[in-house]
Amino acid sequence: MALSPQWLDELRARVTLSAVVQRTTKLQRAGREWKACCPFHNEKSPSFTVSDEKGFYHCFGCGAHGDVIRWMTDQRGLAFMDAVKELAAEAGMEVPAPDPRAAQRAEQQAGLHEVMQAAQDWFRASLDTPAGTKARDYLASRKFDAHTMERFGFGYAPNARNGVANSLKQFDRAMLIEAGLLIAVDDKEPYDRFRDRLTIPIHDPRGRVIGFAARILDADKKDAPKYINSPDTPLFDKGRTLFNLHRAGPASRKSGRMVVVEGQMDAVAMAAAGFEEAVAPMGTALTETQLGLLWRMVDAPILCFDGDNAGQRAAIRAIGRALPLLAPGKTLSIVGLPPGLDPDDLIKRQGAKAMEALLSEPASLIDTLWRFERDSAPLRTPEDKAGLKARLIAHCDAIQHSDIKSLYRRELLEKFSEFAFPPRAPREKRDWKSGFAKPAKPLLDPAVAGRLRKSADGGSRDTLAGAVIAGLLRFPDQILVHAEPLGRFAAGDGRNGPALESLIEAAELLEPGEETPICTPQGFAPPPDKSRFAFLDEGADPQGAREDLAEAVSLLVERPALDAALAAATARFETDPEAAFAEQQRLLKRKLAFEKRLGLMASRRAARAAQPEIDLSVADPGAQDETRK
Template sequence: MALSPQWLDELRARISLSSLIGRTVRLQKAGHEHKACCPFHDEKSPSFTVSDQKGFYHCFGCGAHGDAIRWMTDQRGLPFIDAVKELASEAGLEMPAPDPQAMQAAERRAGLHDVTQAAQEWFAAQLQSDAGSAAREYLAGRGFDAHTAARFGFGYAPADRQALQQALGQFDEKELIEAGLRVAVEGKPPYDRFRDRLMLPIQDQRGRVIGFGGRILQSGSDAPKYLNSPDTPLFDKGRSLYNLHRAGPASRQTGRMIVVEGYMDVVALAAAGIEDAVAPMGTAVTEQQIELLWRQVPRPILCFDGDAAGQRAAMRAATRALPMLRPSHSLSIVTLPAGKDPDDLLKEKGRAALEDLLAAPASLLDMLWQHERDAQPLHSPEDKAGLKARLLAHVEAIGDTDIAALYRRELLERFSAFAFPPRERRPWVKNSSAAPFQRGVFRKAPDPVLSPEASQRLRRMSEGGSRDGLAAAVIAGLMRHPAEVMRHADALSRYAASDARIAPVVDSLLDAAEALEPGRTSPISDGESQAAPPEDTRFSFLVEGTEPQVAREDLAEAVSLLVERPALEAALAAATARFETDPEGAFAEQQRLLKRKLAFEKRLGQMASNRAARVAQDNSEPVPAQGDALTGQVTD
């Protein structure tokens, strides 16, 4: 089986070394690296380091050193080929075919590096010739000095269709075509791909030339402004980032990685002293490029142009990142002024203005909210419902259930605050004890009381641990924490619309909360001595002494679950009813909904576990059983 160096490099690039080693060794974050006590020898203080950026581990005590493959062979004891197979399966990389021709192909690809390097040297020489005068003028107009041009390897491709082939006659025509430098057309002679263009080499993480980008110099031409090498055995534009071999070391000093739209933006930033910038090449940021970025920093910054196209590109990158989100890994976004790219901002306001924007980027969640809120007019209820549907569609795309739950809560809270602002409060009432015509005599509103009908319904819901235990707990929790009622007014109204039995309770609760003065925290009374279910409930927000922040967070999660439950039950019932007419589709839909139900139960179960753990810690008691998420009943 032929395992070429290029294939092994690709395998190593796809594996997160810290995640691999962290399965059996307890790693601690230490700057850009991880540290631990060495698994290869006994030690009391950690001298074993793991670097994702460098792609190796090293022990300063015993000298153990290696990459992901070496870890599998030395620590796991696997044979080399078995270690490679296991890592390839995890990385989603197909093993090379056990064919002797594969080795020959690998050797041929290795030879292409000689072709691209020779082409780069020739392009650079052409820039200094008489034919390259227009290209030199363009660089000077952009403010790029000779040092910047030499550092980034700027060159020039002459207009002659056969110039490159004549200059690189030591290579076969087939090699020039395979490297993407020449174009083969059936029935016609091959010709140079890049003609009359300012050239930039594209390099891999080891600094080897793998492709080129060319900018046209003639204004008004019908040809594309920028032209990149096609995908070749060396170059895959969806898996490569321009300037990563320079920006990687710089990012280890700054702790950030900036993603701009094009390679000329990268050069402009570097010329201004900002070295930690990379760019995709003519495509939106791909999933593979996001993984490359996360190997450098956990939260790279997208800094795309301020025009509509730039913002669309940023949004495409955001939606591609959603299914990949994992704890501590996300994207940040900087929005440039309308119609400006980084180079424009640098020339007009200087480096400090751009650094200020980079220092305060928006989060991925902020971007989703702002983009969808501003995407369409929001004049009618239907418009607002569309906004909510778009937000929840993004949440559904998130693979990590914990992150999805947090995004759901935050986005729904923003939606409620935006679409349903609090109704006008009625904090003052006429003092009935004062004389009928005495002017200016008022008293503060008393502690609100639920209506007798609402109080009776609430007591019936609470008795006997009924199916409405979750609803009763939420209502009682809001009575204990009335300042939270209006925060969840929209969610409560939606739930009341789905259950006529609870509508009077919700209406009374909203009316009572509106009667509170701003900042008033007195509980809402139900007119009886008991205003909530028993104190031994699993919900923290019903227990005296719970930290206010903990109570608010748990109460918000319970409200979210309460609103989600009817829709989930209705969808399950509808899927079951479809079995006779569409068994295959109904089954698939039912399985999807059952997965959501399990996630639902897990979320409510986690609330129970957290509450039980706190009780057990305080009272030294065992943790009780969790409850059924859809019924609110406790089960053994």
């Protein structure tokens, strides 16, 4: 059975080396690595290290070295395929079935690697010929030093239709075509893809040449593309490749960051200025696979695109690709370059310190998204503002992770409310006793207050709904924040819906962004069990109270859906008793968890009420222990 290098690399990436080693060897954390006494020879002091980032173990005593597969074969004594199968089962991967064609493809790829390296050697040699003068002049104009030009392997593709075929005669033309070096059109003679261009080799993560980027040198050829890349081949897939990743990956482990720029020459310029951790996509927007490669290196890659409109569009396209993939701790940061400047321009004009200053304080993904949508179109009319809100909600809906989606929705709608409804000067009333003016509590519109009072009559509100309504009266700035879920809940709840709809309407009619509690309508009774809810406590911290109110809204919206699902499961007993029972038990567990969350709100209130009475600074240690218990 032939396993492709790509499949084995994926297997190694999915398995954590230290977790496998720790099953039989006790490891101790040592910075970003692990250490232990070597399991391959007897020693008293640790000289055996394991690096998850680098993907290998190494002993400085006996020289034992390898990856996770080598560990399974050498330390566990398994055969290679047995080791691969065991690791694949852990990683959730299927081992490819025996296929003679797979072996043929692996052999074919090995041959293509030889072709690409030979082409790179020829391009590099051509740069030093008289024909390469224009390419050398261009490199001189970019002021790249000799070290930068050497390690990035710049070359020159001569202006000849058959230069590659004549220079690489040891390879069949079919291989040259498959490697993307020649173009074959119908029955015509194949000709060179890269002609009279500066070439830059593209490498895979193992440092092997898999393709080329080529820049035009003749400024008069305005119709020709400025850059062209190799086509997709068995070695090169532009959507799965990042330029300079094989160098930037090790550098990112030292700097703790990964910088994504727009083009290959930007990455070269960054590296020449000392920013070794720069990579670039292959002339297209970042793909999901490329984002995955970046997130393996760092938690928050930095997008550093040009400061023109095209650069901003590229950044927002990358954000759009990233939103569905966001996970706890995995995000993007964005650096906005000055208008009209690319990374090389900024470094040449203002120096590397200016670039470092920008990279050290990147903007968050959510702030960039908000500013882009806010500034993308005029916002003169209510319809314009409604369009902005719709675009923000569409971005939130693209996020797959439920917690991140709800947090993005909440924060973006808060930004929208602050922007669309800026606070006005508070209404004032005269306190004739003191002679000073004091802000009055906002008053509800009489019609709204009447509907709110009517909906509250006759015991129509239950404890939780009543507490939420009272909490929104106390914190009116939270009404629009939770308008979406409350609106959905109100539409399906005939008892509490009118009161909530009245409050949402009031948020539009009252002072926008008003934080002063709304004056409770006359005849509007407080919730029946006010003591259970911390956000109704007049002495509670306002920020904490708002967080508790958000939790209460979440519970209020969740409850009817849970009750409906439980009723539906119960109704299925006659037709499918076994499945209905299992579903009912699952939902009952969820309901118990729901009730527990509801009970925790009262517990938090009690804990906060008791907290001032505890003075740990003067209590003896025994008293502190009893308090903690």
